[in-house]
Amino acid sequence: MNQHDLDVLDEIQRRVLWLATRIVDAANHDRNTGDGVKVGGHQASSASLVTAMTALWFAHLDAEDRVAVKPHASPVFHAIQYLLGNLDRSYLTRLRARGGLQSYPSRTKDPDGVDFSTGSVGLGAAAPLFAAATRRYVDAHFGVRPHSRFVALIGDAELDEGNIWEAVADPATTGLGNVMWLVDFNRQSLDRVVPGVRINQWRGQFEAAGWHVVEVKYGRRLAEAYARPGGERLRDWIDAMPNEQYQSLFGLTGPALRKQFLDGAPAGVAEFVADIPDDELGPLVTDLGGHDMAALLDAYARCDAVTDRPSVVFAYTVKGWGLPIAGNPRNHSALLTTEQVDELRAAYGLTAETEWDRLDPASPAGIRTGERREALSRAPRERALRVTVPESTRVRATKPISTQEVFGRVLVELARDGQVGRYLVTTAPDVATSTNLAGFINKTGVFAPTQQRSWSEDRMLRWTESPAGQHIELGISEMNLFLLLGQLGLSWDLSAQPLLPVGTVYDPFVLRGLDAFLYGTYSGSRFVVAGTPSGITLAPEGGAHQSTITASVGLELPGVTFVEPAYASALDWLLCDALGQIAGGPAPSATAAPAEDGAYYFRLSTRPIDQAPFAAARDRLGDAVLRRQVVAGAYRLVDAHQAHPHLADAPVVQLAASGAVLPEVLAAAAELAEEGIAAHVVDVTSLDRLYRAWQRTLRQGVRTATVPSVPGALRSAFADRVPVVTVHDAASHAMAWLGSALGAPAVPLGVDEFGQSGSVPELYELHDLLPGSIVNAALAALALR
Numbered sequence: 001m002n003q004h005d006l007d008v009l010d011e012i013q014r015r016v017l018w019l020a021t022r023i024v025d026a027a028n029h030d031r032n033t034g035d036g037v038k039v040g041g042h043q044a045s046s047a048s049l050v051t052a053m054t055a056l057w058f059a060h061l062d063a064e065d066r067v068a069v070k071p072h073a074s075p076v077f078h079a080i081q082y083l084l085g086n087l088d089r090s091y092l093t094r095l096r097a098r099g100g101l102q103s104y105p106s107r108t109k110d111p112d113g114v115d116f117s118t119g120s121v122g123l124g125a126a127a128p129l130f131a132a133a134t135r136r137y138v139d140a141h142f143g144v145r146p147h148s149r150f151v152a153l154i155g156d157a158e159l160d161e162g163n164i165w166e167a168v169a170d171p172a173t174t175g176l177g178n179v180m181w182l183v184d185f186n187r188q189s190l191d192r193v194v195p196g197v198r199i200n201q202w203r204g205q206f207e208a209a210g211w212h213v214v215e216v217k218y219g220r221r222l223a224e225a226y227a228r229p230g231g232e233r234l235r236d237w238i239d240a241m242p243n244e245q246y247q248s249l250f251g252l253t254g255p256a257l258r259k260q261f262l263d264g265a266p267a268g269v270a271e272f273v274a275d276i277p278d279d280e281l282g283p284l285v286t287d288l289g290g291h292d293m294a295a296l297l298d299a300y301a302r303c304d305a306v307t308d309r310p311s312v313v314f315a316y317t318v319k320g321w322g323l324p325i326a327g328n329p330r331n332h333s334a335l336l337t338t339e340q341v342d343e344l345r346a347a348y349g350l351t352a353e354t355e356w357d358r359l360d361p362a363s364p365a366g367i368r369t370g371e372r373r374e375a376l377s378r379a380p381r382e383r384a385l386r387v388t389v390p391e392s393t394r395v396r397a398t399k400p401i402s403t404q405e406v407f408g409r410v411l412v413e414l415a416r417d418g419q420v421g422r423y424l425v426t427t428a429p430d431v432a433t434s435t436n437l438a439g440f441i442n443k444t445g446v447f448a449p450t451q452q453r454s455w456s457e458d459r460m461l462r463w464t465e466s467p468a469g470q471h472i473e474l475g476i477s478e479m480n481l482f483l484l485l486g487q488l489g490l491s492w493d494l495s496a497q498p499l500l501p502v503g504t505v506y507d508p509f510v511l512r513g514l515d516a517f518l519y520g521t522y523s524g525s526r527f528v529v530a531g532t533p534s535g536i537t538l539a540p541e542g543g544a545h546q547s548t549i550t551a552s553v554g555l556e557l558p559g560v561t562f563v564e565p566a567y568a569s570a571l572d573w574l575l576c577d578a579l580g581q582i583a584g585g586p587a588p589s590a591t592a593a594p595a596e597d598g599a600y601y602f603r604l605s606t607r608p609i610d611q612a613p614f615a616a617a618r619d620r621l622g623d624a625v626l627r628r629q630v631v632a633g634a635y636r637l638v639d640a641h642q643a644h645p646h647l648a649d650a651p652v653v654q655l656a657a658s659g660a661v662l663p664e665v666l667a668a669a670a671e672l673a674e675e676g677i678a679a680h681v682v683d684v685t686s687l688d689r690l691y692r693a694w695q696r697t698l699r700q701g702v703r704t705a706t707v708p709s710v711p712g713a714l715r716s717a718f719a720d721r722v723p724v725v726t727v728h729d730a731a732s733h734a735m736a737w738l739g740s741a742l743g744a745p746a747v748p749l750g751v752d753e754f755g756q757s758g759s760v761p762e763l764y765e766l767h768d769l770l771p772g773s774i775v776n777a778a779l780a781a782l783a784l785r
Contacts, residue, residue, distance in 0.1 A: 006293050007364075008365050009054060009055065009058055009059060009368075010293065011359075011365040012054055012083070012359070012365050012368065012369065013050050013054035013293070014348060015079075015083065015359060016050050016079045017047060017050045018348050019079035020046045020047070020076045020079045021043050021046070021075075021336065022092075022341065022355060023101075024041030024043050024075055025043070025335065025336060025338075026092070027039045027041055027094075027097070028335055029335075030093060031093065039095075040096070040333060041075065041095060041335070042073075042075070043320070043323060043335060043336060044319045044320035044323065044325055044334060045070070045072035045073060045155070045319060046073050046075045047319070047320050047321045047322055048073075048184050048290070048318060049070060049073045049076055049153060049184050050076055050321065051290060051291045051317075051321070052153065052182055052184070052290060052317075054293070055296045056300070057084070057372065057376070059297055060300050061149075061376060062148075062149070062376070063376050064146045064148040065150075065151060066115040066128060067115055067128075067151040067153065068116035068124045068125060068127055068128050068152040069105050069114075069116075069118060070124075070153045070154055070158075070184060071104035071105065071118045071119045071124065072104075074104050074118075075095065077105055077112075078095075078101050078110075078112060082112075082358070083358055083359060083369050084369060084372060084373045084376065087111065087112040089356055091111060104117075104119035105118050105119075105124075106522075107490075107523045107524055108522070108523065108524045116523070117519065117523040120519055121158045122158050122161030122162075122164050123483065123515065124152070124154075124519075125152045125161075125164060125181065126152075126163060126164060126483055127152070127483060127486065127487060127523075128150035128151060128179060128181075129152070129176065129179055129310065130172075130480075130484045131150050131490070131495070132148075132150040132173075132178055132179045132310075133173055133176060133487070134487045134488050134490075134491050134494065134495055135148060135494070137447055137472065138491060138495040138497045138499075140449070140467040141467075145495055145497070149178050149180060149304070150176075150178055150179050150180075151179075151180050152179075152181045152182070153181075153184065154181060154182070154183055155184050155186075156184060156185045156186060156187060159183065159198075162479075163477075163479040163515075163516065165205065166475075166480055167479075168206065168211070169475070170474055170477060170480050171473075171474075172472055172473070172474050172475075172480070172484065174309075175308060175309060176309070176310050177308050177311075178307075180303045180310070181310070181311070181313070182312075182315055183202075183313065184290070184315060185290065185314045185316050186290075186317045187243050187247065199215070199314060206312050211309055211310050212303065212309050212311040213312055214302055214303060214313045214314070215313075215314045216292070216295050216296060216299045216313060216316065217289045217316045218287065218289050218295075219287035219288055219289055219291065219295060220287070220292055220294065220295070221287040222235075222284065225284060230271075231272070233268040233269050233272055234273065234285075238285065241264075245263070247318075247327045248260060249282065249285065250286060250320070250327025251327055252282070253279075255278055257278070257281060258273070258281055261273075273285075288317055288318060289315060289316050290315035290316045290317030290318075291317060296315060299313045299315070323336065324340050324344075381493045382492065382496070382498065383492050383493075383498070383586055384492075384585030385423055385498045385584075387420055387583055388580075388583075389420055389500075389576055389579045389580035389583050390414075390417065391573065392572050392573055392576055392627075393409075393572055393576065394413075395568055395569070395572045397568035399611070400608035400611065401568055401611065402606045402608050403565055403571050403602075404435065404530075404532045404533060404604045404605060404606050405436055405608075406568040407436055407530055407604055408435075408437060408439050408440065409439065410571065410575050410576070411437070411439070411440045411502065412443060414576075414579070415440055415443050415444055415470075420500065420579070420583075421444075423498070423500045423583075424444075424470060424499075424500045424502065425447075425472065425499050425500070425502070426440055426441075426470065426471045426472070426501075426502045426504070427472040427473070427484055427502075428504045428505065429474045429476050429480060429481045429509075430475060430476045431504060431505060432471060432473060432504065435504035436504075437471065440471065445462075445463075445466055445468060445469035445471070446463055446464065446466075447466075447469035447470060447471060447472050448466055448467065450467065451465070472484065477513075478510070478516075479516045480513075480516075481505055481513055481516075482503075482513040482516035482519070482520055482529070483516045483519070483520070485525070485599075486520025486523060486525040486527070487525070488501035488527060489501050489525030489599065490523065490525050492586075498583070498585065500579050500582055501526075501528070501582075502527070502579075503527065503528070504530045504531075504532065505529065505530075505531055506532070507533060507534035507547040507550050507603060507604075508534075508544070508546060508547035508550070510531045510601075511550065514553065517557070517560075518557060520599065521560050521599050522558075524597075524598075525598075526581075526582045526586055528575070528578050528582070528599070528600045528602065529600070529601055529602070530602040530604055531550055531602070531603050531604065532602075532603070532605065533604065533605050533606040533607075534547050534550065534603050534659075534729070534730075535548070535729030535730060536548070536729060536751055536760075536763045536764075537607045537661075537729050537763075539755075539757070539758050539759055539762070540757055540758070540759070541757070542756055543754040543756050543757075546755035547603075548750075548751045548754075548755070550730065551603060551687065551730035552730070552733065552734045554601040554688065555687050555688050555691060555734055557601075558598075559597070559598035560601050561578070561598065561689065562603070563578070563600060563601065563602045563685060564602070564603040564604075564658040564659045564684075564685065564686070564687070565602075565658075565683075565685045566609055566660065566662045566683055567613075567614035567662075567683070568611055569611075569618070570614065570630045570683070571602075573630050574602070574685060574686070578600040581597075582600075603659065603730075607760065609660070609662060609663060610663065613637055613638065613662070613666055617637050617638070620642065621635070629713070629716055631685075631686075631689075632686075632690075632713040633686040633687070633690040633693065633713050633717075634682055634683065634684045634686075634690055634713060634717035635717055636681070636683075636718075637662070637666075637681045637683040638666065638679075638681035640678035640680050640681075641678060643673070644673045647673060647676065647677070650677055650678045651676075651782055652678045652719060652723075653678070653679050653680075653722065653724070653778045653781055654679070654680045654681075654682055654718055654722050654723070654725070654742075655724075655727065655778065656684055656725070656727070656735065656738055657681070657682070657683065657726070658685070658687065658728055658730075661727050661728065661764075661769055662683060664727070664764060664769055664770055665681055665774060668771040668772075668774035668775050668778065671775050675775075677779075677782070680718075682718060684717075687734060687735060690713055690714060690738075690741075691741075693713045694711055694737075694741045696711065697709050697710070697711050710742075714741060714742065718738075718742055720742065720743070720744075721742065721743050721744045722742070722744055723745045723785055724738055724739055724742055724745070724746045725746070725774060725777045725778050725781050726739075726747075726748045727774055728749070728750045729751060730751060731750050731752055732749055732751070733750070734750065735748055745781050747778075747780050749777055755767075
């Protein structure tokens with residue numbers, strides 16, 4: 001790149017720095033929030049990436065490339081999008097305001113085309129890695145897409161996050177030559193200047209995982225100084241200088257800087273810099289590669305040239321580059337004063353009238369910006385699959401069977417579907433066989449970028465690894481499971497190919513991947529995950545493997561529909577419905593959201609359940625009505641008045657339950673009938689859908705000052721204002737709200753302590769889930785009327 005181009009890019013980056021700084025300043029000093037709460041922002045953390053991001057968007061990226069931006073650099077991203085014409089000017093003064101720019105880049109809430117949400121550090125960094133793994137899968141199955149590079153801009157402190165190294169080390173992410181991470185190596189964290197520089201450790205860890213590592217440490221001025229006679233002494237001293245001492249130089253000038261720089265320097269360094277004037281010494285010794293446009297573009301090109309493995313660039317930068325707070329150890333959340341902003345505006349030749357202007361379109365910088373706007377424009381993506389997922393696979397279950405086993409059978413049947421099967425892709429963190437994906441894997445194989453030779457034969461698991469495989473096996477990392485599911489569920493956008501992603505994990509370990517689970521759903525990803533086996537019903541395994549709060553997580557996590565069926569046909573209907581919703585594609589915008597949009601979490605069990613009660617309900621209600629109620633969230637499994645006509649005038653109680661505990665609930669209902677009490681049994685297939693239906697009616701009432709109605713899903717499954725007992729192999733509070741929804745006394749039963757090893761009856765007795773306890777709870781509920 002010639003000097004003219006570098007000068008143009010320098011002019012652009014100066015405007016980017018100004019806009020990013022002013023965006024934060026306006027949010028804090030121009031806008032009256034009325035609540036006295038600090039708005040915040042990160043002027044210093046934004047400034048450190050201005051050069052790297054200007055180089056990317058204005059000289060390196062193509063339209064098909066995808067970038068994750070460091071959370072605290074969001075003002076830089078928005079400044080760039082504004083200059084490119086992708087963001088209306090009105091947003092520049094609405095950082096962290098309702099309906100405005102988000103604090104950190106958000107796929108679903110920002111208006112200017114964010115590729116990857118960031119904010120929970122470490123996750124946004126790893127997301128492009130799994131997006132690239134998804135692209136490799138898509139290319140192998142549906143034809144090669146236009147080439148994309150997947151880039152992550154990350155803070156050096158993010159490398160302290162454990163999920164970073166889980167992602168780097170996973171076999172599923174090896175060999176991805178279209179991935180580049182750029183580490184903003186400013187050597188400052190939120191609280192302090194980092195006392196030690198860990199570059200050698202991190203370089204070794206990346207190289208051990210097979211990554212290509214590039215360091216961009218020095219700018220052109222320092223490189224030229226090092227090339228002069230004796231320059232190696234200067235280089236050795238800068239390399240050896242304590243980080244705290246080096247960072248302190250940015251707040252000094254003149255003789256004070258020279259004195260601080262030479263404190264502790266070995267012989268020869270003072271002599272080398274003796275003829276360098278004071279006003280030139282500071283810019284020289286702080287000339288870092290992360291702010292040298294040519295050096296960064298050269299590093300990007302070197303990464304492009306390595307196509308057989310991911311690359312990481314360590315770009316040495318200073319936090320607060322170009323600002324009066326550069327290098328200050330307390331600059332992370334510091335804000336420039338109004339006076340400092342006024343001085344910066346004047347230094348850039350701007351006025352209060354012109355400060356928000358885009359670059360002059362007739363200037364070299366404006367022409368460059370216009371060219372890049374055209375080069376980076378993207379065509380709309382197809383959101384939906386042009387397939388119809390059947391309402392049911394008609395899976396057969398004539399004997400007791402577990403929902404985990406049914407789940408595996410349904411996936412096999414769907415894999416046989418000529419329309420649907422090719423779009424299914426499964427993944428698991430080394431638990432595929434023990435979560436019943438073996439049948440699917442036997443039919444479709446395991447995905448590998450190249451054909452792998454099988455060295456042993458296993459009749460039960462034919463683990464053929466090839467580019468045609470449809471199961472992606474992961475190492476033991478639940479974070480990686482949800483990161484991969486999240487990117488598979490965004491493949492319609494990031495790889496121009498909608499998929500039907502399904503993952504499995506032991507249910508208690510959903511919590512180990514919870515941050516990545518939340519990250520995926522916040523990003524608008526759509527997938528199915530099955531947590532199985534679950535609860536204390538996994539009795540002999542003991543408390544460490546018994547999930548009790550996961551039902552609450554599923555119920556409360558936005559963007560997730562929680563499902564916990566007990567019977568085979570119900571699971572068949574619900575899983576087909578979930579995949580059908582995913583195939584329909586995400587909403588085009590928040591204002592056009594469908595009734596349900598997001599991921600689906602199935603909580604399953606290994607306990608075989610007798611299917612006869614469901615068959616009886618099917619005969620009573622018919623397939624159409626029963627399916628509608630199952631999918632809506634609840635249905636009456638046993639109608640006490642129909643089952644026991646002589647109890648027409650008896651006291652009535654409702655027993656509501658989900659999943660594996662239904663046999664005990666049915667037994668309790670039979671005991672109550674013998675005692676002259678009519679007990680309806682309600683199978684709650686989706687607490688989530690029931691709760692949302694109830695909340696919709698409540699909020700409508702609140703907003704319109706009208707009496708809330710009882711939603712249809714609750715009305716069809718429950719009798720109004722009849723005492724209810726809730727029974728759940730999970731924390732009891734997850735279902736306790738049903739009493740309030742029904743306006744009736746409620747006694748919730750569940751698991752509110754850590755489990756232990758034992759048999760199912762022993763543990764059910766310990767946690768009051770046996771029929772006798774349920775009967776006593778029903779009597780207590782009746783007494784509360």
